[in-house]
Amino acid sequence: MTRVKKTSSTTVSIEDVARLAGVSITTVSRVLNKFSSVKEKNRVKVLSAIKELHYQPSVLAQRLATGKSNVVALIVPRYEGIFYSFYALELIRGIGTICESLKLDLLLHITEANAPLNLKGAGGIIFADVIGNRQQLLDALATGTPCVVINNHVTDIDVSCISIDNTGGAESAVNYLIGLGHRRIAHITGDLITQAAGQRLEGYKRALKKGGIEANPDYIFKTDYSRGQARQIAERLIEMDNPASAVFVASDSMALEVMTVVKELGRDVPGDLSIVGFDDNPSGLYGSVALTTVRQPLLKMAHEAVKELTLLMGGKKGGARKFVLPTELVVRESCRTIA
Secondary structure, eight states: OOOOOOOOTTTTOOOHHHHHSSSOHHHHHHHHOOOOTOOOHHHHHHHHHHHHHHHOHHHHHHHHHHOOOOEEEEEOOOOOOGGGGGHHHHHHHHHHHHHTTTTTTEEEEEEOOTTTOOTTTTTTTEOOOSOHHHHHHHHHTTTTEEEEEEEOOOSSSEEEEEEOOOHHHHHHHHHHHTTTTOEEEEEEETTSSSSHHHHHHHHHHHHHHHOOOOGGGGGEOOOOSOOHHHHHHHHHHOOOOOOOOOOSSSSSHHHHHOOOOOHTOOOOTTOOOOEEEOOOOGGSSSSSSOOOOEEEEEHHHHHHHHHHHHHHHOOOOOHHHHHHHHOOOEEOOSSSOOO
C-alpha cells in the first residue's frame, strides 16, 4: 500500500484515499457504493485507507460510480421573518425528516428571487413556493433536473406541484364566523405577492358573498405576514368607529399578535373580538384563550413532495401531477356567538 502524509479530515479527498490504497478513484467510489464487482483485496485496502485517513465520503464521490445524486435541494424564497415562520420551519422539519428516513441528503438554499442557482450536485429540487423566482424554476427544469413545487398550484408550467386548498380553508373560517352571527368580519391578509395570501383573501370574499354580506374595503387590511404589521393593524381595528366583531387572520402568528394587542388595550377575546387564524401553529394552544384556526397539512405536503420527487429522480415517466390538499377548521375558544 502506498504511503501518503496524513491530513485533517476536513481536507481529505477521494484522491487521497485512492493514493493511500494504491487503487484508482473509480475503485474507491465502487467500494463506497458497495459494488459487488470490486475485488476483495482492493475492498480491504480501500476500507483500511478510509479508516486511517478518517475520510468522510462526499456526494460527488458517490456520483462517480452511480451517475446519480441523492441530494435533494430545498429552495426557499427569502422573506421577512423566515426563521420565525411556523410554515417555513415546519416544512424544513418535515422534508428533512423524510429525507433522512430515505437516506437522502438535504441541501437548504434560501435565495433571493433573481439569484442564479448553482445546484449541479443536486439530484432533485423542491421549490417551497414560487415568489418572484419563476425563472429559477424554469432554469432548473431546462437542465432536466427533477423538480417539485410546494405551496403553489402551478398551472402553466409542466411541473409537479403540491398545494393547499387555501381558498376553501379561508371560506370555511369565515362561514364559521357567519354561522355564529357575525356580520362585521374583517380580514388581515398575508403578503399578496404570495399565492396563498391571495387565495385566502379570495376565500374570505367568497364566503361573505355567499352569506349575503357585502365586502367592506375598510375591513380588509394588507400585511407582509409580519407580527409588527399585525400589531399596527390590530390597534387600528380596535379603534375604528364601527369596529368589526370578528376577524379572520391569514396566519396564526399574526392572529396571536392581534390577540395580544386586544388584551393590552383592555378588551376581551372573544367578548369584544372573535379571532380565527390559519396554520394550526401549536403556539395557539398555550395562551389564555386557545386560538380557533384552519389547519393546513404541512407535514403531509412535505411527505408528498419528497415522495413525488424520488419517483422523478428514479426515472418516473408521464406528465406532471398536481395535488391540492384539504384543510380542516379547528374550533377552540377564540370565537363567540352574537345575537
